[in-house]
Amino acid sequence: MEENQQQEGLPIPSIFKNTDTGAPLDKCIDCEYPVLEGDRYYMIEKVFKKYPELDKTEVLFEYAICSNCYEKMKDAMSQESMQNLSMYMMENTDFQKLQDRIEEKPDDPEHWLSHCLIKGTAQDEMKEYQMGACFKGDKLVTNFMPPFMVGELAMEEMNALLSKETKDEMDGFMDDHFGIPPELRKDLILI
Template sequence: MDSSNKEHNAGYIQIPQIFYCYATQKPFEECLVCKKKLLESDTPYVIEKAIKKYPTYTAKDVVSEYAICLACNAEMQNSLSEYSKELINTYFNQRVDLMSRRHKMLKEHGPDIDAWLTNCLIYQTPVTDISEYQIYAYCEGSYLVFSAMPFMISGRAIEEIAEQLSPETKEVLDDFIDEHFGLPPELKELLKNRKLIHL
């Protein structure tokens, strides 16, 4: 779909600031893995952000964030163990119908991004009651697309998934952090201990 049609389609909006890169305060410009330019075409990609809030402060920490094109995302998914892929799929399929949610959310809230991210996808816990969570968006070029995403997942759900992943998958995810987040060892450990999951 070209840009002129997207402007008039309720399923598309310009990428909202909540999914901007924290460091630049602008939309992500390239894929974390292959460095493909994301905004210059209709390249499909996913944005993932992990956020931590502090009970006595209004400030939030962006623990990790990145954009990854669908080709690299698929390659990453394929590197996970079959056990872990089946576990993740079963976990979501048993708890939420993403397409039904999409239709319901578009009907009731349209493209109000806050409404899509205000409750945990799995437990419906309000984001105001959650200290750690991850948010996800599917984008094409400079547009966010309302599909199965966007959604927010609480730390509780993330831990449930992470604790059941196979050792092989945990190693793949640790290697992903090592390779793509140029962090000193103590910060790498902190990031790994956040039990991030890649969807």
């Protein structure tokens, strides 16, 4: 049983590893749970900013968050914001396109992330984007949700759906963990 489970699921794609060291992220940012060895599910989120004139892409931040802390964070957000967000995702996500990309290259999650899940914009044409995926141990988990990438346009639209209460909550999270003041958080969405 144990072995079968190990064989399922793809290894952690390099895009979701630590940008500086290339090693997997191994701790929950909130409670320091050892996600790599533990059996909690966890999410990894990364935010990228591109400087085309310098031919450079910078990772603004990256973190792993365990399922316990993730649930806590969701609970802290307002009902209204959560409903607005899931409605927006349901109405706007192009699941068929994503499915096509997965079928094109079933073993290459980075290919699945080549276009905005919502707007269909190619990553090459974006200035800012964020991606996320669900993992367990050293494996990518796709049964709850596939890895996603959203660009700045979708990020802005989603941010506009959040209540002040929820925005304050997110600002607090970013400030606590990254020392990022609210005015710099801008349109980041914690999905």
